[in-house]
Amino acid sequence: MSMQKMLVSTTLIGATLAGAAQAEEVNVYSYRQEFLLKPLIEAFTAETGIKVNVVFAKSGLLERVEHEGQNTPADLILTADIGPLHDAVERDLVAPINSEIINRNVPEHYRAEDNKWIGLTSRARIIYASKDRVEPGEIQTYEDLADPKWEGKICTRSGKHTYNLSLIGSMIAHHGEAETEQWLEAVKSNLARKPQGNDRAQVKAIKEGVCDLALGNSYYYGKMVTNDKEPEQKEWAASAFLVFPNQDGRGAHMNISGAALTKYAPHPEAAVKLVEFLTEKQAQELYAEANFEFPVRPNTPWSDLLEEHMGEFKGDEINLGKVAEQRSAAAKMVDKVGFDN
Numbered sequence: 001m002s003m004q005k006m007l008v009s010t011t012l013i014g015a016t017l018a019g020a021a022q023a024e025e026v027n028v029y030s031y032r033q034e035f036l037l038k039p040l041i042e043a044f045t046a047e048t049g050i051k052v053n054v055v056f057a058k059s060g061l062l063e064r065v066e067h068e069g070q071n072t073p074a075d076l077i078l079t080a081d082i083g084p085l086h087d088a089v090e091r092d093l094v095a096p097i098n099s100e101i102i103n104r105n106v107p108e109h110y111r112a113e114d115n116k117w118i119g120l121t122s123r124a125r126i127i128y129a130s131k132d133r134v135e136p137g138e139i140q141t142y143e144d145l146a147d148p149k150w151e152g153k154i155c156t157r158s159g160k161h162t163y164n165l166s167l168i169g170s171m172i173a174h175h176g177e178a179e180t181e182q183w184l185e186a187v188k189s190n191l192a193r194k195p196q197g198n199d200r201a202q203v204k205a206i207k208e209g210v211c212d213l214a215l216g217n218s219y220y221y222g223k224m225v226t227n228d229k230e231p232e233q234k235e236w237a238a239s240a241f242l243v244f245p246n247q248d249g250r251g252a253h254m255n256i257s258g259a260a261l262t263k264y265a266p267h268p269e270a271a272v273k274l275v276e277f278l279t280e281k282q283a284q285e286l287y288a289e290a291n292f293e294f295p296v297r298p299n300t301p302w303s304d305l306l307e308e309h310m311g312e313f314k315g316d317e318i319n320l321g322k323v324a325e326q327r328s329a330a331a332k333m334v335d336k337v338g339f340d341n
């Protein structure tokens with residue numbers, strides 16, 4: 001649905017509600033897709049009677065909250081990455097969420113120190129490796145990607161893409177800028193081609209013999225192996241094995257999808273109830289499974305597919321805020337080394 005259409009329907013819903021007895025409601029601006037949220041929202045409304053109005057968009061939502069200022073109808077911002085959550089805090093658009101339920105359900109490293117953003121699902125940024133041309137164990141860390149033995153063998157999307165900015169940001173958080181810059185330059189010189197396409201396109205390139213290693217988010221594996229609409233993606237996935245990097249050290253770089261409460265939220269209590277609901281066991285299972293992500297809540301069962309293909313792995317437990325802080329330095333570094341040129 002287009003943003004304009006969505007706006008109209010949101011307004012109509014608002015008008016209808018104003019006419020009825022003051023039913024509780026929450027307004028959400030979402031970068032997450034409708035198919036992911038819909039079943040969760042329906043379950044939330046069924047349980048609490050609170051109506052949820054959602055504006056879905058691919059970009060521009062933070063700008064919109066900023067522009068609307070004190071008059072914003074938005075209570076919550078839902079994102080598919082730490083980047084926009086961190087940006088929302090930097091732009092002073094959000095308020096802390098104080099909730100014992102959330103603090104109990106979401107590990108500290110997946111929450112802002114002041115709870116100005118909350119992680120709801122997680123994913124690892126992993127290495128896809130060619131089954132035909134790479135031996136198991138031959139590549140084990142992000143640092144290994146800089147080894148000259150991989151010259152002309154690595155594929156990735158743009159260094160400026162939000163997923164890569166967070167990965168490079170995590171390298172800076174762990175190694176500092178000077179060492180990370182050397183690493184990034186070495187990875188650049190190992191690229192098989194100019195960065196292009198999305199994460200899945202890199203796995204396709206492995207299948208086609210263009211490269212041996214590719215960076216990609218973990219959930220794309222699930223999306224490819226189950227893709228009945230485009231069955232060729234099953235073959236892309238089958239050509240690679242998954243490497244969760246740095247298992248003998250800090251663990252794989254993790255990113256989150258998450259939520260932030262707007263500073264001028266008209267319905268802050270109902271909004272916090274929705275975030276609480278999303279961190280509880282049942283919603284965590286549903287939310288993570290719908291997109292082959294991991295629940296952030298400990299002791300939540302994983303889908304069979306994740307259990308089978310990803311099993312137990314170690315994720316980096318650095319606070320994601322520390323990683324997000326380095327994203328602008330990462331972006332400058334990508335330009336400086338000419339990573340995308």
Ligand SMILES: [Fe+2]
Pocket residue numbers: 217
């Ligand atoms: Fe994605």
